[in-house]
Amino acid sequence: xxxxxxxxxxxxxxxxxxxxxxxxxxxxxxxxxxxxxxxxxxxxxxxxxxxxxxxxxxxxxxxxxxxxxxxxxxxxxxxxxxxxxxxxxxxxxxxxxxxxxxxxxxxxxxxxxxxxxxxxxxxxxxxxxxxxxxxxxxxxxxxxxxxxxxxxxxxxxxxxxxxxxxxxxxxxxxxxxxxxxxxxxxxxxxxxxxxxxxxxxxxxxxxxxxxxxxxxxxxxxxxxxxxxxxxxxxxxxxxxxxxxxxxxxxxxxxxxxxxxxxxxxxxxxxxxxxxxxxxxxxxxxxxxxxxxxxxxxxxxxxxxxxxxxxxxxxxxxxxxxxxxxxxxxxxxxxxxxxxxxxxxxxxxxxxxxxxxxxxxxxxxxxxxxxxxxxxxxxxxxxxxxxxxxxxxxxxxxxxxxxxxxxxxxxxxxxxxxxxxxxxxxxxxxxxxxxxxxxxxxxxxxxxxxxxxxxxxxxxxxxxxxxxxxxxxxxxxxxxx
Numbered sequence: 001x002x003x004x005x006x007x008x009x010x011x012x013x014x015x016x017x018x019x020x021x022x023x024x025x026x027x028x029x030x031x032x033x034x035x036x037x038x039x040x041x042x043x044x045x046x047x048x049x050x051x052x053x054x055x056x057x058x059x060x061x062x063x064x065x066x067x068x069x070x071x072x073x074x075x076x077x078x079x080x081x082x083x084x085x086x087x088x089x090x091x092x093x094x095x096x097x098x099x100x101x102x103x104x105x106x107x108x109x110x111x112x113x114x115x116x117x118x119x120x121x122x123x124x125x126x127x128x129x130x131x132x133x134x135x136x137x138x139x140x141x142x143x144x145x146x147x148x149x150x151x152x153x154x155x156x157x158x159x160x161x162x163x164x165x166x167x168x169x170x171x172x173x174x175x176x177x178x179x180x181x182x183x184x185x186x187x188x189x190x191x192x193x194x195x196x197x198x199x200x201x202x203x204x205x206x207x208x209x210x211x212x213x214x215x216x217x218x219x220x221x222x223x224x225x226x227x228x229x230x231x232x233x234x235x236x237x238x239x240x241x242x243x244x245x246x247x248x249x250x251x252x253x254x255x256x257x258x259x260x261x262x263x264x265x266x267x268x269x270x271x272x273x274x275x276x277x278x279x280x281x282x283x284x285x286x287x288x289x290x291x292x293x294x295x296x297x298x299x300x301x302x303x304x305x306x307x308x309x310x311x312x313x314x315x316x317x318x319x320x321x322x323x324x325x326x327x328x329x330x331x332x333x334x335x336x337x338x339x340x341x342x343x344x345x346x347x348x349x350x351x352x353x354x355x356x357x358x359x360x361x362x363x364x365x366x367x368x369x370x371x372x373x374x375x376x377x378x379x380x381x382x383x384x385x386x387x388x389x390x391x392x393x394x395x396x397x398x399x400x401x402x403x404x405x406x407x408x409x410x411x412x413x414x415x416x417x418x419x420x421x422x423x424x425x426x427x428x429x430x431x432x433x434x435x436x437x438x439x440x441x442x443x444x445x446x447x448x449x450x451x452x453x454x455x456x457x458x459x460x461x462x463x464x465x466x467x468x469x470x471x472x473x474x475x476x477x478x479x480x
Contacts, residue, residue, distance in 0.1 A: 028094070029096075031061055031098070031100075032062075032100055032105075038057060041080075042079075043076060043079055053076070074089075074237025075120075075238045075239060086105035086109060090117065093115070093116065096114035096117055106124050107125055116176060117182075119175070119182045123172065126168055134158070134161060169189075184235075185235075188235065192227070194216045197216055231273045233280075236277065245284060264289075265307070268308070295457060296336075301329075310325070331439045337457070340452065341454070341455050342438070343356050344356040344434055345432060349410070349425075354423060356399060357453055363396045364396075364397050365396060366399050366449065368443055370404055371409045372409075373444065376444045384419075387462075387466070394469060394476070399423040400424050401427075
């Protein structure tokens with residue numbers, strides 16, 4: 001379990017609404033032995049970073065964090081300029097004392113005045129011991145891979161350690177029931193384990209192993225975040241939330257539009273009762289979709305942006321952000337995977353006009369390029385020997401679209417690269433809106449369309465284009 005976050009950014013404080021508490025102010029006496037630093041910071045976690053809430057000058061290691069108001073509950077970090085630190089839970093009781101030693105802040109940490117904070121400190125010590133022991137066992141296990149008996153013994157030790165952690169957390173739950181965050185956070189560190197579905201599926205079921213894997217996946221997807229309450233903003237102030245969400249979105253969800261949108265909406269709607277949480281999960285899902293390098297996930301961005309931002313629900317978004325999101329939606333909405341490509345009427349080198357939808361081909365490659373583009377100069381010479389000729393059995397045509405206006409430079413480029421087998425065209429007056437329809441903000445930009453001009457793949461490099469064509473050839477062979 002990762003309790004300590006190793007990247008530090010002391011930024012201006014970000015304040016959220018607090019839960020009700022008995023005291024009405026923060027007062028934490030701090031005594032750190034063997035510390036030479038002249039100051040200490042109290043900061044909270046948020047989105048993988050830490051944000052400073054208070055600072056104190058240390059005199060012989062003694063200082064005081066004090067405010068006339070309460071801090072929001074969550075996991076905080078006491079951080080020294082020497083980059084030594086330790087985590088701290090701040091709950092209902094916010095008047096207490098801390099004592100520790102720089103030789104080992106976690107194991108020598110004692111807290112008086114807050115049972116929750118003290119219990120969290122003990123939990124850290126317990127988990128640190130278990131983590132160190134687990135690393136030792138794993139190292140020893142690797143040396144015993146050829147010894148089946150020894151491997152079985154180590155697996156038994158791993159299971160024993162796992163049971164001890166769960167038993168410890170169960171005790172915390174009993175001593176600190178909801179809404180105490182010490183037990184909530186301890187539960188959040190656990191990853192739910194799927195049941196053994198092989199016991200419930202008969203041996204004669206067709207594709208039994210496939211069915212077992214499917215049920216295991218669906219159970220894991222539905223339960224991975226079961227220990228998270230999306231409407232509780234205390235989880236925002238922990239070092240685990242961002243990593244958990246990252247693993248869920250990247251490693252558990254199928255990287256397709258429907259899957260990402262469905263699970264994002266589910267999470268966001270669960271968070272809706274809390275404005276801070278609603279904002280955080282909406283932003284997270286939208287950012288994940290737009291930053292993903294996996295083809296087709298940008299469609300999830302369009303769906304989420306329309307649902308939450310362009311509808312006016314994202315009240316936190318300023319005019320600049322809204323303008324940027326609207327622009328991206330406009331440029332992406334016309335070229336999503338499986339959509340029919342927008343028709344283009346473009347001028348040929350002879351002054352005639354050609355329409356994309358009138359090109360008769362099983363597969364059409366759209367190749368947007370410039371004559372003075374360095375990357376284009378590297379790609380263009382390979383299109384005939386590596387694409388057009390090797391895959392001619394697929395019935396391919398390349399529609400090469402020159403994105404500039406210099407006709408002489410374009411004609412010379414065609415001659416120099418012997419591109420006479422391409423459908424060469426351009427839009428000297430920029431009347432076709434090809435930049436918007438195909439999101440052409442750099443060159444070369446390559447799309448692959450099927451016989452009906454449906455978008456199969458987009459923004460391809462040469463190797464990826466070959467991969468898709470190989471796949472199409474394989475599918476064609478299997479059908480025949």
